[in-house]
Amino acid sequence: MASVCGLRTVTNEPVPLKSVEVQVDVQGHVASVSSTLQYENQESSPVEAVFIFPIESNATIYSFVARIGDVEIKAQVKEKAQAQEEYDDAVSSGQQAFLLEESDESSDVFRLSVGSLPPGQSASVTLSYVTELAVQADDALRFCLPAVLNPRYTPAGGRGNSERQQRWRRIWNCWTGGKSLTAAGSGPQGESVPYTLSLGVHIYSPSTIQSVQSNCPLTPLEFLSQDNTEAKVSLSPGHKFDRDVELLLYYGQPHQPTAILEAGQPSAQPGSLMGDTVAMLSFYPEFPSIPxxxxxxxxxxxxxxxxxxxxxxxxxxxxxxxxxxxxxxxxxxxxxxxxxxxxxxxxxxxxxxxxxxxxxxxxxxxxxxxxxxxxxxxxxxxxxxxxxxxxxxxxxxxxxxxxxxxxxxxxxxxxxxxxxxxxxxxxxxxxxxxxxxxxxxxxxxxxxxxxxxxxxxxxxxxxxxxxxxxxxxxxxxxxxxQLVVEDISVKWNIPADISVTPLSPLPNVLFQNQRAILYFQLTGQSSTNISGSVSLHYTLDKKAVENTLTLNMKPKEDSSMLIHRLGARKAILALEGERGEAGDKTGKERAVELSIQSGVSSSYTAFIAVNTENKQPIKGPLLRRNIRSKMLFGASGQYCSDEDELNDEECCYIAVLPDYSADQCCSDDEESYCCFGENCYQADLGGGSLQSEGQGSVVTLEDGMDYLSDPPERQKVGDPLLELISLQKVDGSWDLQPSLASIFGKKEEEVATALPRKPEFLSVWATVLAVLWLHGHKMDFKDEWQFVAAKAVAWIRAQSGADLTGFVAAGNSFLGLKVELRNLGLQ
The missing domain is CATH 3.40.50.410 (von Willebrand factor, type A domain)
Structure with a gap:
């Protein structure tokens, strides 16, 4: 689950967040994201905060800028141990410092340490990263902005400072699915968020932009070019970032291969990654799938x-x-x-x-x-x-x-x-x-x-x-x-004075609806408009296939160097964990060099920023804040304001749920419980147990566990599709039984009586009816039952003596359907 992010006060309350601004620039299937969060320390003492947050695993952080007051500090990438030492020295001497480092355990978790934020001072941090967009089954490109980068709002006076209270909140949220709680006697829900929010997306596509969809409300898509290859969109005003923001981008020619050549930095050494041209090739093979x-x-x-x-x-x-x-x-x-x-x-x-x-x-x-x-x-x-x-x-x-x-x-x-x-x-x-x-x-x-x-x-x-x-x-x-694309190779047809170095290994296989994004370093690049080509070769079903792209060998200039940074990150990931031969540099040493040279994050390096312009050391006790608490489903509402209130008097909540009315949850210094109608559940927050009062059911939770089992009212509603599939036998057939007949809306006797042939064909009859029902009632879910139906059809075809045309006609009549024989695959 996501971790709550943000700075904390001496009472473990959030440092007030003033604004969140996110800008996303999408170029084809690559997104560059800049997220700025502005805070203000309203304490009377300086604060050191630790902010732990996840990020998309294929994202590459390439810039970290901190601003304290009017001073802007741009972080530098250094070897992790050196960066940590510089940070500790700065904080201990009273200087302002920021340290951003990747977790040792996971590449998608980062730790931001903010040192010596003076009382009454404002601070903002801007994280910039670039990421490849994943391809969905319907050819859409998916962009996800984790909500954790934009802290969820907890109303003023919200509780959550004690471990005991946090455990109860987690239990409640998981139980109810994050439904809101309103304190008994409190005002209406839906308090306004005390900070401004904005998220804008600018899209540049190699082909026509068809549409943009989201799980959150969007403003209308605005096209900025006559050929509809450039557009912008933003989240509608009022969004609270209480969930991950997902965007689905649909382009007109999703399978069209593309190539981008990005020029190196003029100031970088020729022959180095940042000094040479980097090519990004995108292949999205479209090959026929096997039925x-x-x-x-x-x-x-x-x-x-x-x-x-x-x-x-x-x-x-x-x-x-x-x-x-x-x-x-x-x-x-x-x-x-x-x-x-x-x-x-x-x-x-x-x-x-x-x-x-x-x-x-x-x-x-x-x-x-x-x-x-x-x-x-x-x-x-x-x-x-x-x-x-x-x-x-x-x-x-x-x-x-x-x-x-x-x-x-x-x-x-x-x-x-x-x-x-x-x-x-x-x-x-x-x-x-x-x-x-x-x-x-x-x-x-x-x-x-x-x-x-x-x-x-x-x-x-x-x-x-x-x-x-x-x-x-x-x-x-x-x-x-299915068969997969194998034996993948890339061949270049370019001037002989240009050498090509792959920045990461080629993929072993490619599947249907899978994109291959490849990065190469081109050394000796000419500045003239020379044409060349590159082709992707692979085999499919033992047949050779080739996709070829024509290239203009003059690279484009882009000061952001996004393609270089993505290529550098791929190369770093390939190097991490390598062990060099005796006398050679290890993968770690080469990865550190490449990380520092390209300015992108790695597991061996960190971003360090120290405010050297502050000549006056910050005085006063430094308050350290480690933030690792949980937030589930963006639950909101008033809670007991602090531990004293919880211990002194009973604090009650009214649960607003769709299936219950005015159910009550209460906590005092000895126990917490919720009542759903006549069923009350008691939670011992200290010992980690939960039991039903008067219902006999006892559920024990391990210490520190956040969750509990369903209350009796949460009964699963049967899915007739899954029920029908559960009745199928391994060979693909169905036997006639009451549960199968009920799915058809019939009784077993009715189904048996309608059998158009001899009794020995009863299983054939039941199987034909099941396949007809799937086609007639569940076509929207064909992706789920296609293999089930394929096995059934294969079994039906293997039954000698069965009049398939007659069975299908009788089945259509019996079920009131009009499914053609050819659509079933029985012809």
């Missing part, structure tokens, strides 16, 4: 699913009844039914510990599938914390099955403290498997999800907002079953 009816696999499928306490949180704010663990259960059941005949499989659940459903992968038979299905249905979010390294070590310790390619699917909603160790483990086994990852809910670590997928030659997916998990998982299953 699901023709997909077969003798592979091994392993599903690793997180079962930590946080998986009991809602999938999104709009539907708090759908928890992450219930969505994962539904998805696993769908995957079990969608696996191809002849494969092997296994399932792992993990948290603080792990367990596998079978000692080793087993054959996909009806008996094994039913055993797994029963275990999946009983899966709960009761396995403690998130410890993914040990379960992966167990998976990799099992030998791969001969001639059965291993496909690993990993589901997680959180962050781990050893992200780099996990990614390194996946990379070490990259040649023996492919790894597909799924980040569930806002706050999932992009470094973990992206890093594992990239290291395992797989594909990452993120499920946030109100999205269904199933379509994205089935898309990845389709990737795993």
């Amino acid at each position: 699901s009816s023709q997909m077969t696999s003798k592979g091994e499928f392993i599903f690793v699913v997180e079962g930590s306490g946080s998986m009991d949180c809602p999938m999104n704010q709009s539907n708090y009844k759908q928890t992450r663990i219930s969505s994962a259960r539904d998805t696993l059941l769908l995957l079990l039914k969608s696996l191809p005949v002849g494969c092997y499989f296994n399932i792992y659940g993990f948290g603080s510990s792990f367990k596998s459903y079978f000692p080793e992968s087993v054959e996909y038979t009806q008996a094994n599938m039913e055993t797994a299905e029963q275990k999946v249905k009983s899966m709960q979010a009761d396995m403690g914390g998130t410890e993914i390294l040990q379960v992966l070590q167990d998976v990799y310790s099992k030998p791969c099955l001969p001639s059965r390619p291993r496909q690993l699917f990993v589901f997680t909603d959180g962050e781990v403290g050893n992200t780099k160790d996990v990614i390194d483990l996946v990379k070490r086994h990259a040649l023996s498997h492919r790894c597909f990852t799924f980040g569930i809910g806002e706050g999932a670590s992009s470094a973990l999800v992206n890093g594992m997928a990239e290291g395992g030659s797989g594909h990452p997916q993120f499920i946030t907002g109100a999205e269904r998990l199933q379509p994205k998982v089935m898309q990845s299953l389709q990737f795993a079953l």
Whole structure:
């Protein structure tokens, strides 16, 4: 989950945030982001604050500017130990200083230390970074601005300063899905936010901009060019940044390959990365996919699913009844039914510990599938914390099955403290498997999800907002079953006096709907308008394919050097962890040199800024603030104002929920509880237990756990699609039974009586009806049931003596549908 960011006062209240300004410039499939946050220290003493925040894992921070009063301090990149020493020396001597460093555990978590902010003084920090935009299944480019970069508003007098109170807030938020709380007797909700907010997006596209969509309200898209290749848009006024901001950009020719040549810095040494031209090539191969009816696999499928306490949180704010663990259960059941005949499989659940459903992968038979299905249905979010390294070590310790390619699917909603160790483990086994990852809910670590997928030659997916998990998982299953682009190489046709150096390794494979962005350093670049070309070569289904781009060899000049910085970051990531030969520089040494030269962040360097213009040391005790608290779902409302009030008197809240009326939650110095109708739940915040009063159900939480199980009222509403799929057998057929008939809106006797042939064809009849129902009622969810239907069609076609035309005609009549035989794949 995301961490609250911002500066804190002596009473652990936020240093007042005055304004947030974010500017995004999108050039094709690259976004440059500048986020400025302005604060004011209203304490009577100087403050040192520590601000911990996540950022997109593929983002490259290239600029950090701090402003104190009228003084602007631009940070420099230095080796991390040196930067930390300079920061400590500055703070201890009373100077103002800022230190920005990447976490040792994860590349998507940064720590900003703000030293010696004088009382009554204003300060602002501006972070600038550049990032590649991910491609979605519908060819959209996705940009995400984490809300944590724009602190969520907590009303004045809001509580949250004690660990005991914070735990209760986390329990409440997870339970209700972030529904607002209003103190009994308090005023109306919806207080105005005490700071200004702005976010503007400027888009430059190589082809026509068709539309921009978002999970947040936007102003109308304004085109700035006649050919609609330049436009701007912004968030509507009043947005509170209480969620991640997602933008989906749709271009007219998404599969068109592009190339950008960016000139080096005139002041940089020729032959160095920043002094030479850098080329960025973007290939988005469009190749025909194999129909699901023709997909077969003798592979091994392993599903690793997180079962930590946080998986009991809602999938999104709009539907708090759908928890992450219930969505994962539904998805696993769908995957079990969608696996191809002849494969092997296994399932792992993990948290603080792990367990596998079978000692080793087993054959996909009806008996094994039913055993797994029963275990999946009983899966709960009761396995403690998130410890993914040990379960992966167990998976990799099992030998791969001969001639059965291993496909690993990993589901997680959180962050781990050893992200780099996990990614390194996946990379070490990259040649023996492919790894597909799924980040569930806002706050999932992009470094973990992206890093594992990239290291395992797989594909990452993120499920946030109100999205269904199933379509994205089935898309990845389709990737795993389809042929992939392999044997990737790049060939240049340019003047002989220009040498080309790749800045990162070429990808091993490419999937449908996957873009390859490649960076190269061009040394000896001529300034004349010489033409050249570059081509991407690969094989698909043992056939050679070539995509060629014509280049103007005169590079464009751009003072921001965004392409250089992205290329430098790719090169640094490739160097990190390398060990040099005796007498050679290690990967770390080369990465540090490249980080300092290019001015981009790395795990070995940090940004340091010291206000050397301040000749007067800051006097007074320095108050250190370490900010690592949680914020779930942007919950708001009045709480007890401080610990004294909580201990002195009972503090009550009225829960405003759609399914309940005027339910009450109370806390005093001994206990906290909530009442839902006649059911009251007591929370012992000190001991970490929760129990139902008068209902007999007791749930024990480990110390420090933030979550709890569903109250009785939160009953899952059955999904007829998933219910129908759960009834399918491994071979693809359905047997006639009351639960299947009820999905059709019929009784079992009615279905049996309508059978157009002999009784031995009853399963054929039931299977034809199931496939017709899918086509007639669930076409909007075809991505979810396509493999299920493909197996069913293959089974139907294999049944000799069945009059398929007659069965389909009778089925259409019986169900009141008009699905044509050819649409079913039965002709």
